[in-house]
Amino acid sequence: MADPQCHGLSETCRKGAGKRTTMPVEAKPAVVSEVAPIPTAPCGACKFLRRKCVSGCIFAPHFGSDQGAAKFAAVHKVFGASNVSKLLLHIPMNRRHDAVVTISYEAQARLSDPVYGCVSTILSLQQQ
Amino acid sequence: MADPQCHGLSETCRKGAGKRTTMPVEAKPAVVSEVAPIPTAPCGACKFLRRKCVSGCIFAPHFGSDQGAAKFAAVHKVFGASNVSKLLLHIPMNRRHDAVVTISYEAQARLSDPVYGCVSTILSLQQQ
Numbered sequence: 001m002a003d004p005q006c007h008g009l010s011e012t013c014r015k016g017a018g019k020r021t022t023m024p025v026e027a028k029p030a031v032v033s034e035v036a037p038i039p040t041a042p043c044g045a046c047k048f049l050r051r052k053c054v055s056g057c058i059f060a061p062h063f064g065s066d067q068g069a070a071k072f073a074a075v076h077k078v079f080g081a082s083n084v085s086k087l088l089l090h091i092p093m094n095r096r097h098d099a100v101v102t103i104s105y106e107a108q109a110r111l112s113d114p115v116y117g118c119v120s121t122i123l124s125l126q127q128q
Numbered sequence: 129m130a131d132p133q134c135h136g137l138s139e140t141c142r143k144g145a146g147k148r149t150t151m152p153v154e155a156k157p158a159v160v161s162e163v164a165p166i167p168t169a170p171c172g173a174c175k176f177l178r179r180k181c182v183s184g185c186i187f188a189p190h191f192g193s194d195q196g197a198a199k200f201a202a203v204h205k206v207f208g209a210s211n212v213s214k215l216l217l218h219i220p221m222n223r224r225h226d227a228v229v230t231i232s233y234e235a236q237a238r239l240s241d242p243v244y245g246c247v248s249t250i251l252s253l254q255q256q
Contacts (some may be wrong), residue, residue, distance in 0.1 A: 125253035
């Protein structure tokens with residue numbers, strides 16, 4: 001699964017291992033990582049939902065830790081976390097990014113225009 | 129509030145009253161209606177949600193008893209009943225019909241095309 005946080009963690013571990021080989025006296029970080037793993041930031045969705053971001057979180061690849069929470073807030077308000085999660089589960093991995101982009105667009109449009117949402121864009125394009 | 133079911137009930141009551149005036153021996157229906165009111169069909173949303181359709185149900189004016197349940201099923205799956213209810217509550221009465229039409233359209237489009245939803249229509253219109 002394409003989880004940027006997992007990659008980030010692996011990268012940190014690899015760097016730590018390399019450091020230990022060249023400087024054996026600094027073995028402490030490796031021991032610490034075994035006892036208490038370096039905490040990674042939760043994804044934007046989990047940050048918004050104030051829940052633990054587990055490995056393989058379905059939202060993590062699409063809602064980054066920095067800007068993702070604000071983006072997810074709109075999606076959550078309009079569609080709900082559970083509905084979006086179920087929807088994404090039924091979409092192949094390589095198409096989920098497009099799905100999240102369109103869902104976010106629809107959510108933003110519905111918050112801007114509660115009556116017409118993104119359908120206002122369709123109507124105005126049809127009238128052109 | 130424009131509640132078609134309330135109008136339906138009033139119509140039934142008026143007919144009952146008229147009948148009683150011309151045929152006094154058939155006063156029974158009026159007595160029955162005092163003890164146990166004639167049950168009205170729940171709106172499509174409440175039928176789908178298997179709940180009691182109360183007077184002033186926010187969905188009743190937009191999801192009829194016949195076709196409304198199927199229409200609501202799509203809206204429920206994509207947006208969720210609670211989210212749509214909250215959204216409609218913040219829209220003036222006279223604009224809610226348009227909101228329900230566009231929400232239903234978006235829901236149907238998302239079920240037909242889980243990746244792009246109605247955004248596929250926007251993209252194809254923009255390419256024309």
